[in-house]
Amino acid sequence: MSLLEVGRTHTCGELRREHAGATVVLFGWVHRRRDLGARIFIQLRDRDGITQLDFAEELGAEAYALGESLRSEDCIAVRGKVADRGENANADMATGEIEIKVTEVEVFSKSQTPPFVVADDDRLDAGENLRLQYRYLDLRRPVMQHNFRVRSQIGYLTRKSLAEAGFYELETPYMVKYTPGGARNFLVPSRIHPGQFYALAESPQIYKQLFMVSGFDKYFQITRCFRDEDLRNDRQPEFTQIDVEMSFATPERIFAPMEALMRTLWKEILDVELEDTFLRMSWDEAMARFGSDKPDIRFGLELNDVTEHVRDSGFKVFDGAECVSGLCVPADKAGGLSRKVIDNLTEFVKQRENGGAKGLAWTRIGEDGTWSGAVGKNVRPEVQAALTEAMGAQPGCVLMFIADGWHTTHTVLCNLRLHLRDQLNLLEGNDNPWRFLWVTDFPMFEQNDAGQFVAAHHPFTSPRDEHVDMLVSDPAAVRAKAYDLVLNGNEIGGGSIRIHRSDVQAKVFTALGLSDEEAQFKFGFLLEAFKYGPPPHGGIALGLDRVAMLMTGAESLRDVIAFPKTQRGQDLMTGAPTIADDPQLAELYLTHRDLPASSTDE
């Protein structure tokens, strides 16, 4: 009987000293091979671990002969007796107490020499393009196997946690009505309706709200979303959301099951106890203290808005600036801030990608309290005293200021703060490596380049009740019942309480400059549905890929997505996207136009 029919008795990760003496059958891949002459050690790998095999003539001549021919990534079965390695045990391996004395081998299939080393352990021996081209081999690497085990657990625990909290798992279409605005959609041509298109859903937003109108009360879905926008390290054109919606919701009623979900994930997967209740912070406070709507609160170095203190300071850089704010680098961390380092920081803040400040005003506070440099020379002593007080400065501190518009000042200081976090090792000795935070009360609107108000979240986001009257009179001041879940400076989810009253919805459309006709054209079916007793409701969507990335410590979303696209949206393994030939296009009533010469494929 072949070993395949016999079946494996154990995985490659589970044998221990107590199994010594047992005859076992293992299946797996040749991970590494150490040929000592008349004795060959082979490490056999499957998804659960690695077990050492021992081949020697006296254990089985036929098996030994086959063992000599085995090469990396061959797929094999072995039968043999578990032996205690005694003094030769390898403490670095989970199964290092034992090895298999191989008496029988079956080669399921040989492998060509792989284009890169799968058994790379911690070091990586391949560039990203090769890894993506041979993705199935890349995924064999133990690091990747671990990432996808975690990802699988996240899915399972999410379903378990939300189902137990009373949420129904319901599905929504991927092929949906095209609605302009928001993210760019991928389009799917309709064969049956010439010239017409579906869009791939950028999120299930409208459908989940309709579920609430339907009375399903609590909904969730682990679902794919599609956005045809430019890619980043943490952005893929298709990605997975844990999508949630709830009737009769308040923000707190949504936070509770989400926090419970996070606690479950961290406890079950990482064995970490998260706090009972996550910190909440308004958007205004987050911006004021950290210059960011997704602050990393694992360390201090908060912003200090000193605009009021430096009015008439005597320093030209400060006087007349719309907003002056600064960081106080504490004395015990400021040692590394040499003149040269600070000059580099000055270049850093000037770079456009970091916000583009005009410069960095800075001063070092001496042991006697005197301020160094141009800031010390120009800022009047009483203003220095006020700033020292306001920023909690001590001798030895370095103060850094940005004086610019409100937006620039906050953007630059946010980037500078994160830069200093890494440069000065400010996370060193951090006792809580997982700092969750709800950022609440986002602005209802943002202004685009033309000065028009656009929805910061989406047009169904409810304003705070007390701000409804300001929708027309002062849109910029309106705060929404919108919130993000932030982890260590990463946005991992966001949502809002939705509008369920048509009079409020009308005011929001007006503030957005959306006519009745336009609103009807874009969202008519939703507005119609809301005429039939919609419940108050709200929800949230979590980025499952980003959660997986943070939980595994992966450096890129691509390391937690099995078959990701490159930054230019290609699948290097299959070659997608490809040119469609004329018969296919004809069936869809499509024709190419103005195709750039470079895209004729190769």
Place this chain on the structure above:
RNA sequence: GGGGCGGUAGUUAAGUUGGUUAUAACGCCGGCCUGUCACGCCGGAGGUCGCGGGUUCGAGCCCCGUCCGCCCCGCCA
């Protein structure tokens, strides 16, 4: 749409001011080795220097174009 970094052996990288036969490590192949565990030792094979053009007596190196990968800005509820 824009900015930056990179592309040299199967892989990862080095390659000086433009100058003889383009290096190293790992991998691969062959030989030796009975306790290795990133095994070791000896030997060997392996190159369209991304692609196209240009400058030059001569280009991996300089110039122009182009393709690909990565990072970032714009963009992205």
